[in-house]
Amino acid sequence: MLARYAQAVLARDVDAFVALYVDDLLVFDMWGSWSLRGIDAWRDMAKSWFGSLGDERVVVRFDDVGGTVAGDLAFGHAILTYAAHDADGTVLRSLANRVTLGLRRIDGDWKIAHEHSSAPIDHATKQAILRR
Amino acid sequence: MLARYAQAVLARDVDAFVALYVDDLLVFDMWGSWSLRGIDAWRDMAKSWFGSLGDERVVVRFDDVGGTVAGDLAFGHAILTYAAHDADGTVLRSLANRVTLGLRRIDGDWKIAHEHSSAPIDHATKQAILRR
Numbered sequence: 097m098l099a100r101y102a103q104a105v106l107a108r109d110v111d112a113f114v115a116l117y118v119d120d121l122l123v124f125d126m127w128g129s130w131s132l133r134g135i136d137a138w139r140d141m142a143k144s145w146f147g148s149l150g151d152e153r154v155v156v157r158f159d160d161v162g163g164t165v166a167g168d169l170a171f172g173h174a175i176l177t178y179a180a181h182d183a184d185g186t187v188l189r190s191l192a193n194r195v196t197l198g199l200r201r202i203d204g205d206w207k208i209a210h211e212h213s214s215a216p217i218d219h220a221t222k223q224a225i226l227r228r
Numbered sequence: 229m230l231a232r233y234a235q236a237v238l239a240r241d242v243d244a245f246v247a248l249y250v251d252d253l254l255v256f257d258m259w260g261s262w263s264l265r266g267i268d269a270w271r272d273m274a275k276s277w278f279g280s281l282g283d284e285r286v287v288v289r290f291d292d293v294g295g296t297v298a299g300d301l302a303f304g305h306a307i308l309t310y311a312a313h314d315a316d317g318t319v320l321r322s323l324a325n326r327v328t329l330g331l332r333r334i335d336g337d338w339k340i341a342h343e344h345s346s347a348p349i350d351h352a353t354k355q356a357i358l359r360r
Contacts, residue, residue, distance in 0.1 A: 122294065122305060124305065124326040124328065124346065124348075125348065126346070126348065126349055127348065127349055127351050128348055128349070128350065128351055128357075129348055130307065130324075130326060130348055130357075130360050131292070131307075131326065160263070162254065163330075164301060164330065164332065164341065165301075166298055166299045166300055166301035167298045167299050167301075168298055169296060169297075169298035169299075169301050169302070169303070170301070171301070171303040171330040171342060173254060173256065173330075173342055173344070175262065175263075192262075194256040194262060194263065194344065196256065196328050196330070196342065196344040198295075198296065198303040198305075198328070198330075200296065209296065210303060210305055210328065212305070212326065212328040212344045212346065214256065214258070214344065214346030214347075214349075215346075215349065216256075216257065216258065216259065216260055216261055216262055217258055217259055217260070217346075217347065217349075217356040218260065219259050219260055222355050222356045222358070223354050223355055223356070224349040224354045224355070224356060225260075225262075226354065228262050
């Protein structure tokens with residue numbers, strides 16, 4: 097699932113990206129809002145994100161991947177690093193986050209039903225810690 | 229599970245709190261560190277948290293609770309509000325977060341195997357948004 101996610105982000109492919117999710121997904125996203133529900137809102141987010149990249153490509157790396165499966169349900173967790181590359185392949189910037197996924201298998205196909213991404217917060221300054 | 233969590237926090241009961249978790253839990257906590265593994269580290273966190281409260285009591289409220297169960301596995305999500313009350317019951321301060329739980333049933337008893345808590349981050353300032 098994470099490989100498919102990384103591939104869709106690298107390709108800036110909105111359709112491939114939203115195909116990873118169930119229609120009634122619930123996202124606790126790292127940025128801006130408390131929660132976001134439904135594939136239409138998530139498609140808008142992806143369009144806006146990929147549309148903002150211009151010629152840049154985002155390479156997603158995943159570390160510390162783990163999780164548990166039982167029947168048609170699973171949850172998993174990982175540290176993701178998003179590195180923005182320019183057209184020449186130079187890394188412009190990168191940031192890390194923690195992601196938790198709740199997955200459901202529907203008609204044999206695993207989909208993300210719930211996604212929670214975040215960075216830890218420094219207690220004194222209330223600032224997000226964006227590098228690991 | 230959330231009711232038991234709230235009860236343990238209200239009672240500042242470290243043993244009742246850690247009893248909710250599996251021994252090899254993985255936590256993506258909102259504060260300070262990227263991840264934390266194992267019941268010993270989590271017990272230290274609870275001791276430190278409850279020990280810092282003095283006469284204060286923390287009332288945990290949960291909203292927007294949802295989740296999915298299959299056999300001995302489940303995941304769930306909610307918005308938690310932590311309100312610190314002084315000895316007279318006056319609310320001193322409160323903050324909200326999003327929590328995702330990955331649960332496993334072991335010998336008939338549900339335990340938290342994975343917990344992810346966070347606040348959204350304001351994109352411009354990189355500050356955590358601590359009120360909903």
